[in-house]
Amino acid sequence: MRDSSEGGRLDSFDLAILDILQKDNGTPQRVIGEKVNLSSAAVHRRIRRMQEEGVIVGNYAVVDPLRVGLPFTVVVEVHVESERLDLLDAAKRSFAGDPQVQQCYYVTGEADFVLIVTVPSMSAYEALTRRLFFGNNNVKKFRTLVVMDRIKTGLAVTLDDA
Amino acid sequence: MRDSSEGGRLDSFDLAILDILQKDNGTPQRVIGEKVNLSSAAVHRRIRRMQEEGVIVGNYAVVDPLRVGLPFTVVVEVHVESERLDLLDAAKRSFAGDPQVQQCYYVTGEADFVLIVTVPSMSAYEALTRRLFFGNNNVKKFRTLVVMDRIKTGLAVTLDDA
DNA sequence: GTAGTGATGAAATTATTTTGCAAATTTGGG
DNA sequence: CCCAAATTTGCAAAATAATTTCATCACTAC
Known part of the structure; x- marks a missing residue:
C-alpha cells in the first residue's frame, strides 16, 4: 500500500484516458488508444487497473x-x-x-x-x-x-x- | 413533437433498463435483456432511442x-x-x-x-x-x-x- | 378484413474486449 | 554506466458484445 487505500501514481496516459472516460465512457478502447498513443490492449489494461484500484468509482448513464x-x-x-x-x-x-x-x-x-x-x-x-x-x-x-x-x-x- | 422537446412516453421496460444503466452502464445488453425479459436486440434499440431522444444525457466514468x-x-x-x-x-x-x-x-x-x-x-x-x-x-x-x-x-x- | 405502423426475437454480421506471448522499456542496484 | 528484475508494451488470436437484417407478430385506422 502506498497512498490512500491502494495503488500507485497515475501517469499522463492514465490521466488522458480518464479525461476521455469522464466525458464518454462508451468510447471504444481503440479510439482512446489513437488519441493517447497507446494500443487498445494497453488502454484496456490501464482502465481495468484503475477500476480495481478504485480510481474509477463507477460507470453510469445519466438520465435527464x-x-x-x-x-x-x-x-x-x-x-x-x-x-x-x-x-x-x-x-x-x-x-x-x-x-x-x-x-x-x-x-x-x-x-x-x-x-x-x-x-x-x-x-x-x-x-x-x-x-x-x-x-x-x-x-x-x-x-x-x-x-x-x-x-x-x-x-x-x-x-x-x- | 409531443412532450418536452422530443419523444414519447417511457414504458416500464424503458424504466427498468434506465434503472440498470444508472447503476452500471457497462452491463451487457444480453444481461439487461435477461433481467427485464427482452431480447438483447430490443434492449439495444431502446437504449439507442433513449439516447437520441435525450432521455439518456450521457455516459460517464466517475473518478474518485x-x-x-x-x-x-x-x-x-x-x-x-x-x-x-x-x-x-x-x-x-x-x-x-x-x-x-x-x-x-x-x-x-x-x-x-x-x-x-x-x-x-x-x-x-x-x-x-x-x-x-x-x-x-x-x-x-x-x-x-x-x-x-x-x-x-x-x-x-x-x-x-x- | 386489411393495409399501415411499430416492435419483437433469432440469426448473421461487424466491432470490441480480453488474453497469451515475445519484445521493448523502465527501475534499482552494483 | 551496465546489468538483471520487474513492468509494460504491441501484436495477433480468441472470446464477447454490439449492431443489423429480416421475417413475424400485435395493434390501429379505415
Missing part, C-alpha cells in the same frame, strides 16, 4: 430528470440540534437512504448538511421534508433553495497533468 | 477525487448584486466555464447560486474565489461550506414505474 417526471431540483441546507456522533450517523443514513436525495454532503460552516434532491412536484418535496426533517427531531431547521436553472451538473473533475 | 489530487470539496452559496439578465448570464458562463466548478445551480431563496467545487487545496479554493467572486463585481457576497464527508454523490434519479 425532466424526461422522467422529476422537474424539481432543490438544494436544502440542514441544521442539526446535536452533533452527537450517533445522531449524526442516523441523519446521514436517513438522508443517504432516501432515493430522492441525489447528493448529500456533511459540511462545516453555517449549515451541517447540504442535500440535492430531485422531486416530481413541490408537494413531493413537502412530503420529503416531513419524512426526513420533521420526522427527525435532531433536525433543528432547514433552508430550501429551489433550483430555477441547472446550469452545470456532473461529477467530472479536473485532471491536471501531474 | 481523492485519487487524483482533489481532496477538498466545497459548497458555495453566491449572492449577486443585480439580477439583470445580462449580468446573470455572465455569471452563469463564468461559473460553468471553470473546470473546478463541478456543479452550478441558479436558485431562488436566500442565495442566487449554489456551486459545488472540487479543489486540490484550500489555497486553490482561495484562488478560485478571487477568480470567480472577487473578480466579478456583481457578486455581492458568498458563503463557504467546506465538505467534511461526501455522504452521497451521484446523479441517479428515482424511476418510479409510471
Whole structure:
C-alpha cells in the first residue's frame, strides 16, 4: 500500500484516458488508444487497473430528470440540534437512504448538511421534508433553495497533468 | 413533437433498463435483456432511442477525487448584486466555464447560486474565489461550506414505474 | 378484413474486449 | 554506466458484445 487505500501514481496516459472516460465512457478502447498513443490492449489494461484500484468509482448513464417526471431540483441546507456522533450517523443514513436525495454532503460552516434532491412536484418535496426533517427531531431547521436553472451538473473533475 | 422537446412516453421496460444503466452502464445488453425479459436486440434499440431522444444525457466514468489530487470539496452559496439578465448570464458562463466548478445551480431563496467545487487545496479554493467572486463585481457576497464527508454523490434519479 | 405502423426475437454480421506471448522499456542496484 | 528484475508494451488470436437484417407478430385506422 502506498497512498490512500491502494495503488500507485497515475501517469499522463492514465490521466488522458480518464479525461476521455469522464466525458464518454462508451468510447471504444481503440479510439482512446489513437488519441493517447497507446494500443487498445494497453488502454484496456490501464482502465481495468484503475477500476480495481478504485480510481474509477463507477460507470453510469445519466438520465435527464425532466424526461422522467422529476422537474424539481432543490438544494436544502440542514441544521442539526446535536452533533452527537450517533445522531449524526442516523441523519446521514436517513438522508443517504432516501432515493430522492441525489447528493448529500456533511459540511462545516453555517449549515451541517447540504442535500440535492430531485422531486416530481413541490408537494413531493413537502412530503420529503416531513419524512426526513420533521420526522427527525435532531433536525433543528432547514433552508430550501429551489433550483430555477441547472446550469452545470456532473461529477467530472479536473485532471491536471501531474 | 409531443412532450418536452422530443419523444414519447417511457414504458416500464424503458424504466427498468434506465434503472440498470444508472447503476452500471457497462452491463451487457444480453444481461439487461435477461433481467427485464427482452431480447438483447430490443434492449439495444431502446437504449439507442433513449439516447437520441435525450432521455439518456450521457455516459460517464466517475473518478474518485481523492485519487487524483482533489481532496477538498466545497459548497458555495453566491449572492449577486443585480439580477439583470445580462449580468446573470455572465455569471452563469463564468461559473460553468471553470473546470473546478463541478456543479452550478441558479436558485431562488436566500442565495442566487449554489456551486459545488472540487479543489486540490484550500489555497486553490482561495484562488478560485478571487477568480470567480472577487473578480466579478456583481457578486455581492458568498458563503463557504467546506465538505467534511461526501455522504452521497451521484446523479441517479428515482424511476418510479409510471 | 386489411393495409399501415411499430416492435419483437433469432440469426448473421461487424466491432470490441480480453488474453497469451515475445519484445521493448523502465527501475534499482552494483 | 551496465546489468538483471520487474513492468509494460504491441501484436495477433480468441472470446464477447454490439449492431443489423429480416421475417413475424400485435395493434390501429379505415
